[in-house]
Amino acid sequence: MLKLFKTDGGVLSRLNDFEDGIWVDLADPTMDEIKLIAEKYQIDTNDIIAILDDEETSRVEQESGYTFIVIDIPSEETRHGRSAYTTIPLGIFLAETAIVTVCSEASDIFSIFNRKSMRSFSTKKQMRFVYQVLYSVAVEYQRLLRYIDKTRKEIETRAINNIAEDTDLIDLHELESNLVYFTASLKSNMLVIDRLVRYERIKKYSEDKELLDDVVIEIKQAAEMTDIYINIIHGSRELIASVLNDKLNRVMKLLTSVTLIMGIPTIVSGLYGMNVDEKWMPLSHMQYGFGLICAGIAVICVLVILIMKKSKLL
Template structure:
């Protein structure tokens, strides 16, 4: 589905919204009516495309592929928690390529309309940079939510209330932070490439001082989020390792206790079995011989306990 929206007198938004991928009718319209190329559409329509910046010198078209979060943040497939969207700039037209899970990005562009002055230059790029800022804020919120879940798990571990559920949650958090880190690093690479190109004369991209400062601020912001995501991922890995060490220590303690019980409980069996043999034994014919066997059993148990304590195994 293709919808046109006037952002202001100089900028037109072409909202290309697909259920999953572009259909043939939309692709034909984008090529014949708007002059986009098949190559640009292939990049924009690829749901597995990495974050990138491209410029088609022949058609004078810019393409930016950027990672955003899935609107359904409860999806069980963590690999789908971050998805690519595409911005295409041709003439004074801004094309936004999204699907059902990422179409909320259009609202960010419409909100940016209220913050951008009508008399500034580089309006197209200002719309994109404002949207980038909001996307970065979304990643920051997701990382904060991840930190909150991690703190709850850490609290349960300290109170010795850990269980298999916490192990699975930690594993999910590790996977999620990996996907978030990958998406954020990809977006940072796009901004760095934009800043590098806009600062030179390699390609036809010349930003005004104001737009270039905005780009630089956006890059600093996403670098901070990247550091936050790296720290969160590192802490989760450390907690996971600590949790594994705790579980291993509990297993070792359990095995040690079972071993001690096995040794101690085997002593009465040995003594009683010895005196139960069909042969002549000292004081076996006395009425109080069973008391004697108990005394021997207790003495041997005490000696073994003393020896285990001496070796610091208790």
């Protein structure tokens, strides 16, 4: 989808036609839209198409007539039947008269501009735009990291309350996978920022120094949060594995105890069922012999149960 935006007096408005100093947003673009933008701003078509590849790496490239920036942004997906997060490339092209953003899907990253909550936002100041996008990306990473940690706490609470299930280990594995993607992407984005600062051909504004510092702080904070949450999830996985193993051990102990107790009447009935002369079998000639044998079996079973409980085997 192709959208055109421009700021006028700090207000972001959507346009119906191309102008100078605009922001061109390409989300899941068609081939016709890609060719249109490539021809309009003299951008290599292959550079735009490359953004649609989920494996495209973060980088900064200086081409003739435009600067090509790729960063990783978080994205929601379905993995193994569960809602999960990954990262996808976002391309930012700084052309002579416009800013062009390209992504394989519509993202909430730019909602901060639409809500008019970003100060001094201007589609004409290209590097400020890039820094603001990076800031928005860092904030989005932190939001998702807090959500991931909240999910982890819910799983851990179930484990503490002894209602953990096998699926909780799978959920934790998915959360850990999300954090691995985030770690790699945040490190790549940090490298992009370092290169942007060193590029002399890109026009910068002195008043953007504070914004750049905020971007660096937020991305570093997101990276630190990711590392911390990965370590915490390792501990949570060990906790849940221990809880599940404890539940299994208790079940096995119970089954073993039941097997032992049920073995007593089985042994007695097996002995009395042997094909021998009845005169050798105790109580075989008594009127209430069968009842006495059953009562004896019950007494022995009760004694065994009491002994096992006293020994904490049951």
